Amino acid sequence: MELNKQKIIEALREVKDPKSGEDIISARMVEQLETDEQNVSFSLLLPANMDSGTKNSLNFACIAAVNSVFPEAEVHIHVKTTVVQTAPTSIVPQIKNIIAVASGKGGVGKSTVSLNLALGLKALGARVGIMDADVYGPSLPTMLGLQKQRPRIKDVDGQPKIVPIEKYGIPSISMGYIIEPEQAVVLRGPRLAGIIKQFFQDCLWPELDYLIIDLPPGTGDVQLTLVQTVAVTGAVMVTTPQEVSLADAVKGMNMFRLPNVNVPILGVVENMAWFTPAELPNNKYYIFGQGGGKQLAKESNSVLLGQIPLVQAIREGGDNGLPAILNEDPITKEAFMNVARQTLRQVAIRNEAMPPTSMVNVQS
Numbered sequence: 001m002e003l004n005k006q007k008i009i010e011a012l013r014e015v016k017d018p019k020s021g022e023d024i025i026s027a028r029m030v031e032q033l034e035t036d037e038q039n040v041s042f043s044l045l046l047p048a049n050m051d052s053g054t055k056n057s058l059n060f061a062c063i064a065a066v067n068s069v070f071p072e073a074e075v076h077i078h079v080k081t082t083v084v085q086t087a088p089t090s091i092v093p094q095i096k097n098i099i100a101v102a103s104g105k106g107g108v109g110k111s112t113v114s115l116n117l118a119l120g121l122k123a124l125g126a127r128v129g130i131m132d133a134d135v136y137g138p139s140l141p142t143m144l145g146l147q148k149q150r151p152r153i154k155d156v157d158g159q160p161k162i163v164p165i166e167k168y169g170i171p172s173i174s175m176g177y178i179i180e181p182e183q184a185v186v187l188r189g190p191r192l193a194g195i196i197k198q199f200f201q202d203c204l205w206p207e208l209d210y211l212i213i214d215l216p217p218g219t220g221d222v223q224l225t226l227v228q229t230v231a232v233t234g235a236v237m238v239t240t241p242q243e244v245s246l247a248d249a250v251k252g253m254n255m256f257r258l259p260n261v262n263v264p265i266l267g268v269v270e271n272m273a274w275f276t277p278a279e280l281p282n283n284k285y286y287i288f289g290q291g292g293g294k295q296l297a298k299e300s301n302s303v304l305l306g307q308i309p310l311v312q313a314i315r316e317g318g319d320n321g322l323p324a325i326l327n328e329d330p331i332t333k334e335a336f337m338n339v340a341r342q343t344l345r346q347v348a349i350r351n352e353a354m355p356p357t358s359m360v361n362v363q364s
Ligand SMILES: Nc1ncnc2c1ncn2[C@@H]1O[C@H](COP(=O)(O)OP(=O)(O)OP(=O)(O)O)[C@@H](O)[C@H]1O
Pocket: 103, 105, 106, 107, 108, 109, 110, 111, 112, 113, 134, 137, 139, 216, 217, 271, 272, 308, 309, 310, 311, 312, 313, 314, 315, 316, 318, 319
């Protein structure tokens, strides 16, 4: 009688891919499983860059798994190496890292963190740009004091291109430069996708180490379009400390972690972590509770990139076009610089440990 294939598959589920921790059946590493009365044969698909020691131990683990259910069976494994898929050619090859700044809900300070993070990275010597992808409520023009500014259009080989507007040494683009913020339109589907694509393709971005993307809150069309348009290096999540916002934040974060999206979470910034009155700079009042940032970092297996206090100067700076990191208050400045340093570190770790993110290919 033929050896039972189902039993063999179940046994092989005990063998895990050491890299992902997933079992080799779910990871689709086993192909063309054939059995007869005595023999079991299959192909084992292993990445070309896997070292030979790991390949051998996986091979032995497969044989042992089959023999655990059929001790007499002869196991023939054909190891096939798969070429690691290279990332598709980028439409913005001059940009090394694309960092999405996201939050579960609105008003947690995502735009404030995006801009100050961009300026912090710049202060550390990187070439940085910022894209305000919050097409529904663009706030970058106000935060940079660039209301009513319009980007220049430059003709490049007969094609009109948008020139990002530079302020404080960083080029930026925002829907708010194109339409009045109060006209923020409800764009959906293809039109919205077109605008986000234009922000990459039709903008004259210079050579950049980091492009920071300020996303709208939650999970929606912009997020989806972004991951379908470019390879996002990683996401920074912004949250406030209270636990009630955690469920939203987790939802926002999980969108990046969907298996076919697979954008690494670089870490969490806890904004409005405590209130510090200007006249009592050493006092901390935890008015929104404590622990939300840490908790979210734990949920995502990532790290807390930093905590930003709730201080009046941050709000005023945002309204007056003078980002908080540039003002003289050392506590605020250091809080944002710390976030920038930690982000830099996490991007370096991510780029060391993982291949480039693949763009999401969704057929609609
Ligand atoms: N740490 C802080 N201290 C004081 N005010 C802050 C702080 N962070 C953000 N704010 C203020 O809170 C308001 C909302 O911040 P911001 O626009 O950055 O949030 P957001 O999450 O991007 O909002 P939206 O969802 O509307 O895009 C702004 O007025 C901003 O200046």
